[in-house]
């Protein structure tokens with residue numbers, strides 16, 4: 389048998405972390421060497437031999453966790469939200485000083501969601517209007533979702549490349565928040581509703597027609613194939629990769 393890859397999960401007591409612990413435990417090629425929760429010292433990682441750290445914590449702690457991993461020669465697979473451009477730039481600089489170490493920041497690990505965002509970006513240049521609605525469970529602490537931000541970035545880049553103008557909008561008078569958040573020129577609306585897990589619709593409108601690209605995660609099991617893919621692949625992708633699409637061949 390080939391040697392198992394040693395994996396540590398941070399945020400192990402959380403909704404995603406608990407699921408990731410089970411998934412890593414069940415994978416024959418992986419060995420769970422640490423499962424840390426809030427309050428556990430990162431120093432306890434040092435003696436575990438962890439090669440890959442999976443971070444599924446909170447936006448206020450993920451940056452320090454990833455910094456610790458990189459500085460101690462561990463690769464990191466990050467699902468936690470909050471990685472804005474400045475934080476990614478800082479991480480890039482840190483990784484330059486640690487060549488050979490890989491970090492994957494995946495706003496969404498569900499393969500269907502990654503595909504839906506890619507399809508939306510492809511379609512966005514052909515429609516006059518585009519808006520995003522993301523819908524999540526009410527225990528989520530951040531809005532808009534990391535997935536919606538990433539989708540808006542991909543959509544905006546695609547429209548800019550194609551020279552498409554901003555979505556038309558005659559609103560001159562509105563209540564604060566009524567038109568959602570502006571993410572790179574794309575309106576994003578956040579719904580929080582008991583019973584939901586993670587859902588997103590990209591609405592694309594043209595004269596007389598609408599295309600809706602919708603993805604639903606009904607269960608956190610949907611994220612685990614992407615987590616495992618990231619864990620297995622991160623060592624062969626040194627530097628920072630933003631989005632699981634960076635590990636997939638979506639160009640055809």
Ligand SMILES: NC(=O)C1=CN([C@@H]2O[C@H](COP(=O)(O)OP(=O)(O)OC[C@H]3O[C@@H](n4cnc5c(N)ncnc54)[C@H](O)[C@@H]3O)[C@@H](O)[C@H]2O)C=CC1
Nearest residue numbers: 399401402403404425426445449467468469494495496497
């Ligand atoms: N990329 C993806 O596919 C997905 C990403 N997420 C994101 O993952 C993050 C976690 O989501 P949930 O599990 O739903 O949240 P959660 O609140 O259930 O879990 C977070 C856990 O991290 C723990 N924690 C906080 N700081 C820590 C630290 N320094 N060390 C160790 N543990 C620490 C908390 O005590 C909590 O148990 C959120 O940012 C969420 O948006 C969630 C689902 C899918």
Ligand SMILES: O=C(O)C1=N[C@H](C(=O)O)C[C@H](O)C1
Nearest residue numbers: 469495496528533534535586
């Ligand atoms: O908090 C969540 O639940 C999720 N967070 C990620 C996000 O903000 O996009 C991924 C997924 O949508 C679930």
